[in-house]
Amino acid sequence: MELSSIKDAFDRVAKKQKLSSSKSQEVVDQVGREIEQALATIQSPHDPSILDQKSILTELKSKLNAIGALQQLEGSHKEWNQSLSKYQKLLEKLFNPDISKAYRNVDFDTHIINQIIASHFYRQGLSDLGDSIINEAGEPEATALRSQFLEMHKIIEAMRGRNIQPALSWVTANQERLAKIGSNLELKIHTLQFVDVLQTGTRADALKYARTYLSPFASINKDEFQKLMGCLLYAGRLANSPYSELISSTHWEMTTEELARQFCTLMGQSYESPLSMAVAAGVAGLPTLLKLANVMAAKKQEWQEMKQLPVPVDLGKEFQFHSIFVCPVSRDQGSDENPPMLLPCSHVLCKQSIAKLSKNSTRTFKCPYCPAEATVAHCRQLYF
Amino acid sequence: MEMDSLPNGNNTTGTPIAAGAGANPTAPPSSNLPQLTESLKLEHQFLRVPFEHYKKTIRANHRAVEKEMSAVISGVTDAAAADFSPDDAVNHLNSLVSRLQGLKRKLEEGSLAEHLQAQKCRARIDHLESADADNLSEWNNTRLKRILVDYMLRMSYYDTAQKLAECNNLQDLVDIDVFQEAKKVIDALQNKDVAPALAWCADNKPRLKKSKSKLEFQLRLQEFIELVRAENNLRAVAYARKYLAPWGATHMKELQRVLATLAFRRDTECATYKVLFEAKQWDYLVDQFKQEFCKLYGMTLEPLLNIYLQAGLSALKTPYCYEDDCTKEDPLSQEAFRTLALPLPYSKQHHSKLVCYITKELMDTENPPQVLPNGYVYSTKALEEMAKKNNGRIICPRSGVECNYGDLMKAYIS
Numbered sequence: 001m002e003l004s005s006i007k008d009a010f011d012r013v014a015k016k017q018k019l020s021s022s023k024s025q026e027v028v029d030q031v032g033r034e035i036e037q038a039l040a041t042i043q044s045p046h047d048p049s050i051l052d053q054k055s056i057l058t059e060l061k062s063k064l065n066a067i068g069a070l071q072q073l074e075g076s077h078k079e080w081n082q083s084l085s086k087y088q089k090l091l092e093k094l095f096n097p098d099i100s101k102a103y104r105n106v107d108f109d110t111h112i113i114n115q116i117i118a119s120h121f122y123r124q125g126l127s128d129l130g131d132s133i134i135n136e137a138g139e140p141e142a143t144a145l146r147s148q149f150l151e152m153h154k155i156i157e158a159m160r161g162r163n164i165q166p167a168l169s170w171v172t173a174n175q176e177r178l179a180k181i182g183s184n185l186e187l188k189i190h191t192l193q194f195v196d197v198l199q200t201g202t203r204a205d206a207l208k209y210a211r212t213y214l215s216p217f218a219s220i221n222k223d224e225f226q227k228l229m230g231c232l233l234y235a236g237r238l239a240n241s242p243y244s245e246l247i248s249s250t251h252w253e254m255t256t257e258e259l260a261r262q263f264c265t266l267m268g269q270s271y272e273s274p275l276s277m278a279v280a281a282g283v284a285g286l287p288t289l290l291k292l293a294n295v296m297a298a299k300k301q302e303w304q305e306m307k308q309l310p311v312p313v314d315l316g317k318e319f320q321f322h323s324i325f326v327c328p329v330s331r332d333q334g335s336d337e338n339p340p341m342l343l344p345c346s347h348v349l350c351k352q353s354i355a356k357l358s359k360n361s362t363r364t365f366k367c368p369y370c371p372a373e374a375t376v377a378h379c380r381q382l383y384f
Numbered sequence: 385m386e387m388d389s390l391p392n393g394n395n396t397t398g399t400p401i402a403a404g405a406g407a408n409p410t411a412p413p414s415s416n417l418p419q420l421t422e423s424l425k426l427e428h429q430f431l432r433v434p435f436e437h438y439k440k441t442i443r444a445n446h447r448a449v450e451k452e453m454s455a456v457i458s459g460v461t462d463a464a465a466a467d468f469s470p471d472d473a474v475n476h477l478n479s480l481v482s483r484l485q486g487l488k489r490k491l492e493e494g495s496l497a498e499h500l501q502a503q504k505c506r507a508r509i510d511h512l513e514s515a516d517a518d519n520l521s522e523w524n525n526t527r528l529k530r531i532l533v534d535y536m537l538r539m540s541y542y543d544t545a546q547k548l549a550e551c552n553n554l555q556d557l558v559d560i561d562v563f564q565e566a567k568k569v570i571d572a573l574q575n576k577d578v579a580p581a582l583a584w585c586a587d588n589k590p591r592l593k594k595s596k597s598k599l600e601f602q603l604r605l606q607e608f609i610e611l612v613r614a615e616n617n618l619r620a621v622a623y624a625r626k627y628l629a630p631w632g633a634t635h636m637k638e639l640q641r642v643l644a645t646l647a648f649r650r651d652t653e654c655a656t657y658k659v660l661f662e663a664k665q666w667d668y669l670v671d672q673f674k675q676e677f678c679k680l681y682g683m684t685l686e687p688l689l690n691i692y693l694q695a696g697l698s699a700l701k702t703p704y705c706y707e708d709d710c711t712k713e714d715p716l717s718q719e720a721f722r723t724l725a726l727p728l729p730y731s732k733q734h735h736s737k738l739v740c741y742i743t744k745e746l747m748d749t750e751n752p753p754q755v756l757p758n759g760y761v762y763s764t765k766a767l768e769e770m771a772k773k774n775n776g777r778i779i780c781p782r783s784g785v786e787c788n789y790g791d792l793m794k795a796y797i798s
Binding site for chain 1: 416419420421422423424425426427428429431432435439442446449450453454456457460461463464467468469470473474477478480481484485487488491494495498502505506509512513524525527528531532535536539540541542543544547548551682684685686689690691692693694695696697698699700702703704705710711712713714715717718720721723724727728729730731732733734735736737738739741744746747753755759760761782793794795796797798
């Protein structure tokens, strides 16, 4: 976004302010000098018949009038004011001055929001922030996931310090559940340690490690196991071997990330923070919603009560969690009552559209996309 | 309804798990600069609040300077008119000189404060400028934290806001100092003390008048009710004469209603007046103050978090989110988010967007969907992988039905 005009406008405001500031100092100095001069005149030895204090004071008063201190101050302040309003107008032009126009006055329970925020902090490993908000908000019930996320972070911290013990104990404790999701995490963690031993220890040490910890995987993960055995040839010089990727720091990071992902899966949680996702979706979608709210400004009631947004809000690929089928003919969304059907020509329409085209299942009909003909009987329901 | 749709693109999203412990953020997908520009346009409040604060400081300083200077000049005028002896004149002038010296010192201090605030305004503009393709993930992360600090300040969770700002070096990017001003007033109101609130109204009189605010009126009404509660009826009447009468022209009905409480005791059972004696009225005052405060500083009335959450939840909401087998990666699979999203409208699609059950990737022209004999659909990528590992056999993960890769049929979805 082109922000140089904003920067320039603000620089002008700051400059006017500095000018105004130095002008004020100047004026104060001027006034001070005149008063001090009058003081000196009164105090210096002179003929009291020529000048008395009253006339000196009167002369001082007219001198101050001539300076017009207050007018000068007002003048520079006014200039500053003008640059101010220019900046403000520019802000309103370049930015959306009211992003709450799309807000709906529905019940947004603060307790739920506080719980979401607390869970978010626990998930990020910021336990003290999570505790802090629970304290201040008074939500003692929100600590459900606290201990689990804490455990996960302890394991991750240990992995960062090249200590795989906590990770191993967790994996062993959850062996069955991990097997169900098809995880080979245990082997991966042992791989990390094995490679470490290869780098720092002797070949014999590495072999011993392999015999103790890697052999259980020999048959289940044959390819992986054989690869690791191949590493033995390059003890101490893996960096120059075809297996160099195994010692890169990203390897530890990737394994740690995979562990975190599977930990979350077993917890029934997502890997990414749902709060981050929801807010990111909001950031992506709010501009469209604001435009929509503007267009519908006259129909406030309709805005508050609509059941479905009338326009699509484009989010990125990573926000697509569900398959949405939209019939190209009716623009209806697929549902249980109106599922997508595959025509013999490989095009897909929704059931109701097919019913309409075939005059309620009686005749053959033409696919709207290609000249192929079909009957209702030849159409198959699809499951995405 | 036709509207120009935004280009479909990727926006980096969630924070990686160990963001707090300083891990490298996962690399963002190709960033979408038009979308970034659109999102920057939402940051009006971000720039406006420190600017309002800056304006206020300068105006207040200017008023103080004018006042002092005016006092000095009238000091001279008075001296010229009066009959002073030389000594008196000298003393008088000396006092004016020292006043001016004091004023000079104040000017310097004020100038420094103004400079710092100008720097804060600039720092925010720079922050907006710093967002680009390379640091998008981290910049978005910071945005989420800013939004959270804003929420906590609105809800008066000052400690947590402070902690969050400190551990991420966000002090310049959040408005904790502005809310400290509000905190004083709110704390006092919660202790049934309207003095700081009235002082705040006096400080901001011109702007409150412009927006036709009746906050001061409501504060005065509450003081009146407290006098009635304490059965100080005579004082209450005197108070009303002095402070409430001026508002009679514009708010007569409300004034009459409250004045009528004089006829009742504080434990009256009469519904119309009972409600005026309740402690809840103080909470209402706090809310009113918060509203006026936010309006003055150009802040939205609702916390930013609520605004973004509502938009996001609505954009994500589909009927499938509420089903039991909704993927856990969808925020709307969580009970809390589901509850929040209940009253919000569903999202709408104009074109099919299909997600492969196995890989969770989009099934489009580069990765077209293929149909098994039983109607279940998966992406070409997933099915090819499966066939490779299984000698050309395909096993549907949901129905268990088996077939050969060759039995699959491509589907054309527009």
